[in-house]
Amino acid sequence: MNCSIPTTDFARILAALRSQSPLVHNITNYVVMNNSANALLAIGASPVMAHWKEEMEEMVAIAGALVINIGTLDSEWIEGMIAAGIAAHHRGTPIVLDPVGAGATSQRTEAAWRIIRECHPTIIRGNGSEIMALVKADVKSKGVDSSASSHSALESAKELALTAGCVVVISGEVDYITDGHTTYTVEGGHPIMTSVTGMGCTASALVGACAAVEPNPMVAATAAMAIMSLAGEKAATVARGNGSMQMAFLDELYNLRAELYTK
Amino acid sequence: MNCSIPTTDFARILAALRSQSPLVHNITNYVVMNNSANALLAIGASPVMAHWKEEMEEMVAIAGALVINIGTLDSEWIEGMIAAGIAAHHRGTPIVLDPVGAGATSQRTEAAWRIIRECHPTIIRGNGSEIMALVKADVKSKGVDSSASSHSALESAKELALTAGCVVVISGEVDYITDGHTTYTVEGGHPIMTSVTGMGCTASALVGACAAVEPNPMVAATAAMAIMSLAGEKAATVARGNGSMQMAFLDELYNLRAELYTK
Amino acid sequence: MNCSIPTTDFARILAALRSQSPLVHNITNYVVMNNSANALLAIGASPVMAHWKEEMEEMVAIAGALVINIGTLDSEWIEGMIAAGIAAHHRGTPIVLDPVGAGATSQRTEAAWRIIRECHPTIIRGNGSEIMALVKADVKSKGVDSSASSHSALESAKELALTAGCVVVISGEVDYITDGHTTYTVEGGHPIMTSVTGMGCTASALVGACAAVEPNPMVAATAAMAIMSLAGEKAATVARGNGSMQMAFLDELYNLRAELYTK
Numbered sequence: 001m002n003c004s005i006p007t008t009d010f011a012r013i014l015a016a017l018r019s020q021s022p023l024v025h026n027i028t029n030y031v032v033m034n035n036s037a038n039a040l041l042a043i044g045a046s047p048v049m050a051h052w053k054e055e056m057e058e059m060v061a062i063a064g065a066l067v068i069n070i071g072t073l074d075s076e077w078i079e080g081m082i083a084a085g086i087a088a089h090h091r092g093t094p095i096v097l098d099p100v101g102a103g104a105t106s107q108r109t110e111a112a113w114r115i116i117r118e119c120h121p122t123i124i125r126g127n128g129s130e131i132m133a134l135v136k137a138d139v140k141s142k143g144v145d146s147s148a149s150s151h152s153a154l155e156s157a158k159e160l161a162l163t164a165g166c167v168v169v170i171s172g173e174v175d176y177i178t179d180g181h182t183t184y185t186v187e188g189g190h191p192i193m194t195s196v197t198g199m200g201c202t203a204s205a206l207v208g209a210c211a212a213v214e215p216n217p218m219v220a221a222t223a224a225m226a227i228m229s230l231a232g233e234k235a236a237t238v239a240r241g242n243g244s245m246q247m248a249f250l251d252e253l254y255n256l257r258a259e260l261y262t263k
Numbered sequence: 264m265n266c267s268i269p270t271t272d273f274a275r276i277l278a279a280l281r282s283q284s285p286l287v288h289n290i291t292n293y294v295v296m297n298n299s300a301n302a303l304l305a306i307g308a309s310p311v312m313a314h315w316k317e318e319m320e321e322m323v324a325i326a327g328a329l330v331i332n333i334g335t336l337d338s339e340w341i342e343g344m345i346a347a348g349i350a351a352h353h354r355g356t357p358i359v360l361d362p363v364g365a366g367a368t369s370q371r372t373e374a375a376w377r378i379i380r381e382c383h384p385t386i387i388r389g390n391g392s393e394i395m396a397l398v399k400a401d402v403k404s405k406g407v408d409s410s411a412s413s414h415s416a417l418e419s420a421k422e423l424a425l426t427a428g429c430v431v432v433i434s435g436e437v438d439y440i441t442d443g444h445t446t447y448t449v450e451g452g453h454p455i456m457t458s459v460t461g462m463g464c465t466a467s468a469l470v471g472a473c474a475a476v477e478p479n480p481m482v483a484a485t486a487a488m489a490i491m492s493l494a495g496e497k498a499a500t501v502a503r504g505n506g507s508m509q510m511a512f513l514d515e516l517y518n519l520r521a522e523l524y525t526k
Numbered sequence: 527m528n529c530s531i532p533t534t535d536f537a538r539i540l541a542a543l544r545s546q547s548p549l550v551h552n553i554t555n556y557v558v559m560n561n562s563a564n565a566l567l568a569i570g571a572s573p574v575m576a577h578w579k580e581e582m583e584e585m586v587a588i589a590g591a592l593v594i595n596i597g598t599l600d601s602e603w604i605e606g607m608i609a610a611g612i613a614a615h616h617r618g619t620p621i622v623l624d625p626v627g628a629g630a631t632s633q634r635t636e637a638a639w640r641i642i643r644e645c646h647p648t649i650i651r652g653n654g655s656e657i658m659a660l661v662k663a664d665v666k667s668k669g670v671d672s673s674a675s676s677h678s679a680l681e682s683a684k685e686l687a688l689t690a691g692c693v694v695v696i697s698g699e700v701d702y703i704t705d706g707h708t709t710y711t712v713e714g715g716h717p718i719m720t721s722v723t724g725m726g727c728t729a730s731a732l733v734g735a736c737a738a739v740e741p742n743p744m745v746a747a748t749a750a751m752a753i754m755s756l757a758g759e760k761a762a763t764v765a766r767g768n769g770s771m772q773m774a775f776l777d778e779l780y781n782l783r784a785e786l787y788t789k
Binding site: 029142197239240243 | 509
């Protein structure tokens with residue numbers, strides 16, 4: 001794994017996660033809830049999954065970060081997301097938006113934009129297709145998997161970062177993290193990660209955790225993507241298929257701390 | 264594993280899945296979403312889980328197959344299922360219905376029949392109890408697990424196939440695949456598969472994937488059940504319990520291609 | 527593992543689970559549905575996850591126990607929980623309530639109390655924070671993870687047991703099971719269990735299974751917590767992180783029977 005920030009940065013962030021154990025409030029999709037929660041626990045954060053509009057204000061009030069993921073969307077959940085996002089924005093709590101499947105249907109693209117406009121996310125993380133769809137770049141969408149390389153979406157990411165006033169992360173073979181002016185990269189990971197459902201969603205959850213303890217969103221997002229890459233590379237060495245990859249990835253996340261400290 | 268179609272058939276279908284990577288649109292239950300998505304990725308398909316009525320028409324438009332599973336049903340989801348099913352039927356997109364728990368409550372039986380009448384599924388896959396319940400055969404239902412052998416449900420399956428005008432699959436010790444006139448079988452698998460939640464739902468998802476690339480629903484369904492059996496047999500040799508069985512099953516699905524090609 | 531009831535008690539209960547395979551009806555959260563279902567299958571029970579208000583009466587009618595878990599709550603699900611709980615209470619079917627996140631938001635605390643008042647649960651199982659929050663003890667809540675030791679919640683548990691007229695279980699380093707007069711304990715398990723999401727929810731599901739075959743709720747709950755501890759201790763010896771811990775825990779549950787019989 002190679003990335004634009006020194007290893008000491010994400011070792012420091014990981015140490016902060018373990019010592020502060022921030023509550024990360026996730027409004028995420030049904031497919032990944034279990035894995036996202038376990039990934040957050042693995043790196044020392046405290047996950048909560050909650051979407052009921054009525055309790056959003058109180059839940060956000062005790063959270064260190066809010067992660068909004070539109071993977072299995074419907075009207076009622078959108079209202080919960082908006083309520084939570086507005087509350088988080090008012091409190092200055094960092095918000096991560098994962099626009100899963102933006103471009104696959106117009107409803108998803110519009111829901112993502114409504115969240116951007118009303119909640120002002122700190123960081124948006126998506127794959128190449130999703131980021132391109134958000135700026136109406138010419139891209140053929142295919143459900144929730146990307147049909148575009150992360151590099152081909154870089155200009156779209158910069159445009160989105162400037163328009164939305166946030167940091168944008170594109171994951172892919174190379175991850176790009178940009179605020180429209182500066183761009184960081186993370187190279188690493190392993191192709192088998194694309195055969196495990198919800199790896200991108202897990203990345204968004206970890207971005208949220210890092211943003212809860214690191215005020216610079218460029219550094220927080222890069223650290224999270226670097227942690228994903230590192231754990232993915234290590235897990236891939238023991239995985240026999242996507243089943244064991246999903247499990248080994250959590251184990252490697254869980255064990256990452258020691259290694260980073262000894263570097 | 265023994266089945267009524269030659270190995271070359273499902274090797275061909277598996278190759279088509281890997282080369283075409285069809286989008287399989289699932290409206291399925293909360294219990295199995297993660298595993299169904301991973302099983303679809305393992306065999307090369309591209310899964311999307313989406314249930315919001317508003318986006319059903321657009322999502323179905325980019326899908327190669329639609330899988331409707333009523334495992335954790337409620338009124339709102341039924342409307343999403345019906346909207347997706349009608350759209351898929353109009354487009355000629357293959358539809359797989361998994362009537363989870365039919366017979367356990369009258370609401371489930373009725374919901375399954377409403378989907379059959381309004382959406383005209385291409386293939387229905389259930390366990391013995393569920394298939395018998397759909398034709399009001401005398402069967403004592405017990406939740407979502409079968410209380411009837413697959414063989415005892417064969418006449419019900421034939422009746423259902425003729426009434427509903429589709430292919431019916433009963434999974435069990437022996438899987439039966441019938442259009443009411445011809446019946447194919449798949450023998451194999453392993454008893455521990457019944458201790459892993461959602462194995463039937465995974466089978467339905469794979470039937471959907473196969474139907475996306477194989478126009479003959481009898482062949483598509485038989486291939487999917489054969490793939491399930493093969494992967495299950497192989498996974499059972501390394502499983503220590505139902506936890507490792509669930510993981511090993513995905514790994515074996517992921518690794519199935521090589522073996523089938525060398526046969 | 528040490529506990530207040532003889533090993534023969536939970537060997538007997540486990541044998542009853544395998545021979546009767548009771549249907550355990552779960553209305554539980556999205557995060558844990560897969561693992562709770564697999565845990566129930568591992569010990570021989572038959573899980574069903576169903577929340578639709580319309581089918582609650584019929585589903586409860588065929589169930590041996592009802593488990594209500596408020597982990598990912600919303601208004602519609604509360605109505606399903608209440609309908610199921612009232613039906614179960616009228617039938618004399620044991621009800622387990624898991625007040626996930628009680629105290630984290632006032633909506634959760636109120637929902638838990640509404641369920642207690644209207645459904646009269648047989649057993650309430652929570653962590654220290656949740657139990658203390660239910661009796662308005664002075665405790666700082668932090669999402670769904672406990673910020674209080676199980677011991678510090680014991681007086682609250684006794685008070686809750688007497689007020690609600692049920693058995694209360696606090697899980698933690700030591701598990702306490704109390705009806706307000708008598709208190710049983712289970713010591714054991716392993717700290718890594720707190721890094722696996724939904725272990726408490728799995729405990730509640732197993733309490734439900736045991737209550738379906740054992741009429742004494744103090745014994746049923748203690749047996750379930752002892753089974754959790756035993757499987758957790760054994761799984762921890764092979765786990766490399768929280769991913770493999772989650773898997774190994776199911777395997778150990780699955781294999782528990784033999785060992786208990788030979789003791």
